Amino acid sequence: xxxQIIRDTVISILKTxxxxxxxxxxxxxxxxxxxxxxxxxxILRGQKGKPANLSTIQERMVHKMSNTTRLIDKLILKxxxxxNICENNRRKIEIYITNSGLQLLDSxxxxxxxxxxxILKKLKLDEKKELIRILSKIQTTQVN
Amino acid sequence: xxxQIIRDTVISILKTxxxxxxxxxxxxxxxxxxxxxxxxxxILRGQKGKPANLSTIQERMVHKMSNTTRLIDKLILKxxxxxNICENNRRKIEIYITNSGLQLLDSxxxxxxxxxxxILKKLKLDEKKELIRILSKIQTTQVN
DNA sequence: CTACAAAATTTGTATATACAAATATATAAA
DNA sequence: TTTATATATTTGTATATACAAATTTTGTAG
Numbered sequence: 001x002x003x004q005i006i007r008d009t010v011i012s013i014l015k016t017x018x019x020x021x022x023x024x025x026x027x028x029x030x031x032x033x034x035x036x037x038x039x040x041x042x043i044l045r046g047q048k049g050k051p052a053n054l055s056t057i058q059e060r061m062v063h064k065m066s067n068t069t070r071l072i073d074k075l076i077l078k079x080x081x082x083x084n085i086c087e088n089n090r091r092k093i094e095i096y097i098t099n100s101g102l103q104l105l106d107s108x109x110x111x112x113x114x115x116x117x118x119i120l121k122k123l124k125l126d127e128k129k130e131l132i133r134i135l136s137k138i139q140t141t142q143v144n
Numbered sequence: 145x146x147x148q149i150i151r152d153t154v155i156s157i158l159k160t161x162x163x164x165x166x167x168x169x170x171x172x173x174x175x176x177x178x179x180x181x182x183x184x185x186x187i188l189r190g191q192k193g194k195p196a197n198l199s200t201i202q203e204r205m206v207h208k209m210s211n212t213t214r215l216i217d218k219l220i221l222k223x224x225x226x227x228n229i230c231e232n233n234r235r236k237i238e239i240y241i242t243n244s245g246l247q248l249l250d251s252x253x254x255x256x257x258x259x260x261x262x263i264l265k266k267l268k269l270d271e272k273k274e275l276i277r278i279l280s281k282i283q284t285t286q287v288n
Numbered sequence: 289c290t291a292c293a294a295a296a297t298t299t300g301t302a303t304a305t306a307c308a309a310a311t312a313t314a315t316a317a318a
Numbered sequence: 319t320t321t322a323t324a325t326a327t328t329t330g331t332a333t334a335t336a337c338a339a340a341t342t343t344t345g346t347a348g
Binding site: 002003005006007008009010011012013014015016017018019020021023024062063064113116117118119120121122123125127128129130131132134135136137138139140141143 | 146147149150151152153154155156157158159160161162163164165167168206207208257260261262263264265266267269271272273274275276278279280281282283284285287
Binding site for chain 4: 034036065066067070071089090091092
């Protein structure tokens with residue numbers, strides 16, 4: 001029945017998501033960061049020197065979180081990012097990645113690439129594209 | 145480049161997983177349970193009266209967790225399940241769903257079905273099947 | 289200029305989760 | 319029978335996350 005297929009689809013997305021989440025988390029753990037923390041660092045690297053403020057980071061995060069402030073706090077403690085108050089708008093903060101943060105990402109990049117390739121190794125190129133196409137339909141479904 | 149597509153695929157699976165996770169969580173929250181708790185209740189209902197022990201439940205969970213004991217504790221506190229020590233093997237415990245738990249599931253079923261349908265409403269039947277097929281390839285990829 | 293609402297971030301607090309170590313029981317070997 | 323090993327679950331503890339309320343600063347209407 002259709003209803004069963006819907007349920008199976010939902011469960012298979014969830015399971016695969018959890019699996020990938022767990023595997024990447026265990027990789028990042030070796031570098032003493034969490035997956036969301038890594039995600040933030042990568043967003044900041046993408047800024048190419050320009051700072052980002054909290055709300056920008058939140059928007060771009062793979063998993064939107066309720067508490068990005070404390071996540072940044074931890075990255076600051078580890079020396080991977082810096083935080084300043086924005087001159088123009090003192091409500092905002094400006095967040096930068098440090099050299100140490102860039103070095104960390106650099107040391108993770110290759111490992112991550114091979115991990116990701118491994119996870120998807122059974123998929124042909126077409127299947128990856130198909131996956132992206134179908135999943136993006138779900139992403140763009142607005143829920144009330 | 146291929147590497148970029150791999151990354152995009154991984155991110156799109158993660159994002160979709162988080163999205164579905166969050167939406168279902170917010171539905172279950174109305175009933176004062178979490179998604180993993182719901183999952184356990186549904187596993188127990190599937191036992192059709194027979195008890196399940198902790199390790200069985202853990203194996204079947206959508207998201208394997210490190211701490212199923214306390215998850216069950218919470219369900220017991222709410223009166224949705226019961227726990228006994230197994231007669232044959234006193235290391236094991238036997239977990240049952242109560243009538244109250246069954247009623248809860250019953251009251252959730254319809255809402256959940258329509259939520260799931262809504263989430264996947266943009267997908268044709270073939271696309272759902274294709275999704276399941278491709279994702280199962282990832283599921284069966286053993287990571288060292 | 290003052291009061292009020294909006295925006296951006298932070299903080300308090302309760303709950304959830306991960307991980308490792310501890311406990312309890314059963315099985316097997318000597 | 320004693321000791322060791324494996325199995326099943328529980329507990330301690332540190333960390334992570336969710337959610338709501340509080341704080342700080344800005345913009346705007348009167």
